[in-house]
Amino acid sequence: MNRKVGAFAAALAVLAVTFCSAAWADWTLNMPRGVTTISPEIYRLHMLILWVCTVIGVGVFGAMIYAIVTFRKDKGAQPAKFTHNTKAEVIWTTIPALILIALAIPAAETLVKIEDTRDSELTIKVTGFQWGWHYDYIDEGVRFYSFLDRESNAARRLRSGIDPRSVENYLLNVDNPVVVPVDTKVRLLITAADVLHAWWVPQFAVKKDAIPGYVNEAWFTATQTGTFRGQCAELCGMDHGFMPIVVKVVTREEFDEWVAENAAPTMTRSN
Amino acid sequence: MSTTAIDVHAGHHHPKGVWPWIMRWVTTTNHKDIGTLYLTFSLVMLFVGGALAWVIRAELWEPGMQFVQPHVFNQMTTVHALVMVFAAIMPAFAGFANWMIPMLIGAPDMALPRLNNWSFWLLPFATGLLILTFFLPGGAPAAGWTMYPPLVLQQGASLPFSIFAVHLLGLSSIMASINIIVTIMNMRAPGMSLMKMPMFCWTWLITAYLIIIAMPVLAGAVTMLLTDQFFGTSFFSAAGGGDPVMYQHIFWFFGHPEVYIIILPAFGIISQVIPAFSRKPLFGYAAMVYATAAIAFLSLIVWAHHMFTVGMPLGGQLFFMLSTMLIAIPTGVKVFNWTATMWRGSLTFETPMLFALGFLFMFTIGGFSGLMLAIAPADFQYHDSYFVVAHFHYVLVPGALFGAFAGAYYWLPKWTGVMYDEKLGRWHFWLSTIFVNLTFFPQHFLGLAGMPRRIPDYAVQFADFNMMSSIGAFGFGAAQLLFVWIVIKAVRGKGEKAADKPWEGAEGLEWTVPSPAPHHTFDTPPVIK
Numbered sequence: 001m002n003r004k005v006g007a008f009a010a011a012l013a014v015l016a017v018t019f020c021s022a023a024w025a026d027w028t029l030n031m032p033r034g035v036t037t038i039s040p041e042i043y044r045l046h047m048l049i050l051w052v053c054t055v056i057g058v059g060v061f062g063a064m065i066y067a068i069v070t071f072r073k074d075k076g077a078q079p080a081k082f083t084h085n086t087k088a089e090v091i092w093t094t095i096p097a098l099i100l101i102a103l104a105i106p107a108a109e110t111l112v113k114i115e116d117t118r119d120s121e122l123t124i125k126v127t128g129f130q131w132g133w134h135y136d137y138i139d140e141g142v143r144f145y146s147f148l149d150r151e152s153n154a155a156r157r158l159r160s161g162i163d164p165r166s167v168e169n170y171l172l173n174v175d176n177p178v179v180v181p182v183d184t185k186v187r188l189l190i191t192a193a194d195v196l197h198a199w200w201v202p203q204f205a206v207k208k209d210a211i212p213g214y215v216n217e218a219w220f221t222a223t224q225t226g227t228f229r230g231q232c233a234e235l236c237g238m239d240h241g242f243m244p245i246v247v248k249v250v251t252r253e254e255f256d257e258w259v260a261e262n263a264a265p266t267m268t269r270s271n
Numbered sequence: 272m273s274t275t276a277i278d279v280h281a282g283h284h285h286p287k288g289v290w291p292w293i294m295r296w297v298t299t300t301n302h303k304d305i306g307t308l309y310l311t312f313s314l315v316m317l318f319v320g321g322a323l324a325w326v327i328r329a330e331l332w333e334p335g336m337q338f339v340q341p342h343v344f345n346q347m348t349t350v351h352a353l354v355m356v357f358a359a360i361m362p363a364f365a366g367f368a369n370w371m372i373p374m375l376i377g378a379p380d381m382a383l384p385r386l387n388n389w390s391f392w393l394l395p396f397a398t399g400l401l402i403l404t405f406f407l408p409g410g411a412p413a414a415g416w417t418m419y420p421p422l423v424l425q426q427g428a429s430l431p432f433s434i435f436a437v438h439l440l441g442l443s444s445i446m447a448s449i450n451i452i453v454t455i456m457n458m459r460a461p462g463m464s465l466m467k468m469p470m471f472c473w474t475w476l477i478t479a480y481l482i483i484i485a486m487p488v489l490a491g492a493v494t495m496l497l498t499d500q501f502f503g504t505s506f507f508s509a510a511g512g513g514d515p516v517m518y519q520h521i522f523w524f525f526g527h528p529e530v531y532i533i534i535l536p537a538f539g540i541i542s543q544v545i546p547a548f549s550r551k552p553l554f555g556y557a558a559m560v561y562a563t564a565a566i567a568f569l570s571l572i573v574w575a576h577h578m579f580t581v582g583m584p585l586g587g588q589l590f591f592m593l594s595t596m597l598i599a600i601p602t603g604v605k606v607f608n609w610t611a612t613m614w615r616g617s618l619t620f621e622t623p624m625l626f627a628l629g630f631l632f633m634f635t636i637g638g639f640s641g642l643m644l645a646i647a648p649a650d651f652q653y654h655d656s657y658f659v660v661a662h663f664h665y666v667l668v669p670g671a672l673f674g675a676f677a678g679a680y681y682w683l684p685k686w687t688g689v690m691y692d693e694k695l696g697r698w699h700f701w702l703s704t705i706f707v708n709l710t711f712f713p714q715h716f717l718g719l720a721g722m723p724r725r726i727p728d729y730a731v732q733f734a735d736f737n738m739m740s741s742i743g744a745f746g747f748g749a750a751q752l753l754f755v756w757i758v759i760k761a762v763r764g765k766g767e768k769a770a771d772k773p774w775e776g777a778e779g780l781e782w783t784v785p786s787p788a789p790h791h792t793f794d795t796p797p798v799i800k
């Protein structure tokens with residue numbers, strides 16, 4: 001009995017140490033709130049369902065732990081004889097159903113917003129290929145390829161001898177980032193040239209598959225300037241881990257300048 | 272011809288010599304022999320799949336590429352999944368079904384013994400075929416266990432081999448399922464109505480139907496891949512007028528039920544173990560049966576929740592979100608009923624109960640993350656990230672695998688005639704529990720922080736959690752050696768002699784026969800009142 005308690009305490013201690021040290025280091029434990037009009041809404045949805053699960057978990061795990069601690073044979077517990085209890089069963093079927101409805105309503109509302117790609121002010125065609133991205137600003141005439149940056153690409157070779165920690169934004173940096181204006185509804189037309197890929201920037205809460213023969217739509221309106229990073233999220237062969245996405249959100253003026261500079265038919269590494 | 276006192280198969284004629292011994296196992300039609308073959312095979316495969324996982328976790332130990340090329344890494348993740356799903360977990364439960372279903376329903380054997388032999392013996396060859404692909408030009412399959420086209424069609428020589436292996440594995444499990452259905456429907460002892468069957472038989476009956484519905488669909492999907500690659504069709508090639516997304520729909524029509532094919536038999540085992548060690552009958556037996564059936568039905572209409580990011584119409588996304596959320600209701604009923612079974616019981620905590628409790632806690636965690644994944648807008652963030660990896664490993668490892676361990680410890684005395692080493696069993700439980708959480712809990716954080724799955728290398732901010740996860744994986748794998756040792760000890764007859772009914776609170780026909788169970792049981796059916 002004591003030994004069991006000891007083992008349990010040891011297990012708890014390990015978990016506790018794990019979580020405390022996690023809190024001290026600058027590790028991310030949660031989904032980012034994001035920098036677009038939709039991303040905080042998805043974050044709130046995530047937190048809502050997480051809290052619902054936590055509350056139910058406290059109840060269910062609490063009941064389990066109470067049963068384990070209380071109804072022990074070594075404490076002289078005598079088994080009861082009941083085999084069912086209709087009232088309890090109706091309750092724990094109905095209440096979860098109500099909770100699910102309460103979750104489904106905000107989820108459906110957010111989903112409707114996410115799918116509404118109307119009234120976009122800028123359209124970028126995004127093409128995934130093995131292994132990089134091609135961006136085509138349809139109305140602005142800017143198009144370019146975007147590959148993993150040179151430093152990461154050298155360091156990520158098998159036994160390269162280069163410490164990844166010495167590379168800035170290791171595996172999350174590209175030669176040519178996407179540039180978009182802030183507070184502008186940007187529509188992405190996502191497709192692929194060879195196999196499946198997926199365009200994912202966590203801070204935008206946008207993840208959409210790039211599929212040969214399909215043009216998928218996604219959109220975002222960034223609400224702050226800055227550089228935001230993501231990766232391909234659909235297995236696409238050996239260099240799937242090495243085709244990051246970098247988006248620079250800039251002011252309208254900076255964006256117009258950037259377009260003016262790059263509207264020429266060619267740019268680095270494009271053809 | 273001899274019989275030995277400590278032999279599991281006491282009372283049966285045993286030929287001497289290596290060749291006759293081999294032929295005995297190759298030609299056996301006895302449900303207990305075949306159960307043993309399944310269980311042994313699955314335990315071996317657990318270590319094969321585990322070795323592949325160790326390569327994965329070694330490469331992910333720290334940022335940078337240290338051990339294998341990315342292409343090899345992709346082979347590891349792909350074959351790890353295929354081996355664990357089709358060669359370790361599914362055969363483990365088929366082993367339990369073979370050993371226990373006839374004894375639980377008072378039948379002398381499975382209904383179709385020769386089919387039974389063939390179902391098993393397809394397995395080692397199918398799995399062998401799959402593993403042999405490592406030695407082909409281009410290596411083993413590397414497009415993920417989901418085998419999505421067009422990527423899978425870039426695979427090279429391993430493609431036809433892995434497709435044929437999938438066909439054989441599917442054939443094996445379909446035949447096993449037919450056998451289980453026929454056995455349960457026709458061979459129950461007089462007086463054992465369906466609603467008097469032990470829960471394990473119910474969950475397997477429903478699983479068997481799911482297998483028969485789902486497996487041929489997978490076979491169809493991979494056959495279309497085969498013809499796309501070699502016979503000029505373009506089912507999944509957009510350039511030829513086909514549709515790569517259609518493959519995903521077909522695959523997940525199999526793939527989601529597959530999740531329940533894996534977990535329902537574990538539900539059944541847990542429903543046997545918890546009442547036994549609570550000394551109290553299973554709470555809400557009828558509700559448990561209906562909940563299992565409801566889960567199975569729902570599992571057939573939720574498949575596209577694996578594909579929220581492919582660009583489905585809004586209506587489709589809403590349907591699959593809502594239908595998926597519904598699964599939480601019958602699953603909740605299961606968890607609540609298990610808890611209610613313990614309520615006001617008289618609990619003891621032998622190893623089977625420890626694993627059942629581990630299952631109860633950690634499967635519920637996997638259930639929670641499953642509910643989170645069902646919420647489509649949030650899934651856009653979780654999808655294809657390590658959050659998903661954490662989710663399904665919680666369901667599969669401390670879920671399905673812990674269920675299998677609970678069953679193994681529960682019935683080992685009946686199989687071997689001796690009590691396993693209780694002290695080592697508890698060690699096995701605690702080490703497994705600590706390490707499994709160390710492996711998979713941090714992966715939730717990795718996924719939320721934005722780490723995609725199936726990548727061989729990662730940005731440095733993911734380093735610490737990955738190292739934790741790797742430590743957990745190495746520890747978990749090593750802890751399973753303890754299980755092998757415990758089983759070997761019991762099989763060799765080392766340990767206290769087991770009574771016919773070694774567990775005070777256990778109920779069921781299997782405890783009315785001697786321990787070890789003689790080679791033939793219930794030649795005359797028992798009568799159930």
Ligand SMILES: [Cu+2]
Nearest residue numbers: 232234236240
């Ligand atoms: Cu990719």
Ligand SMILES: [Cu+2]
Nearest residue numbers: 526527530577
């Ligand atoms: Cu599913």
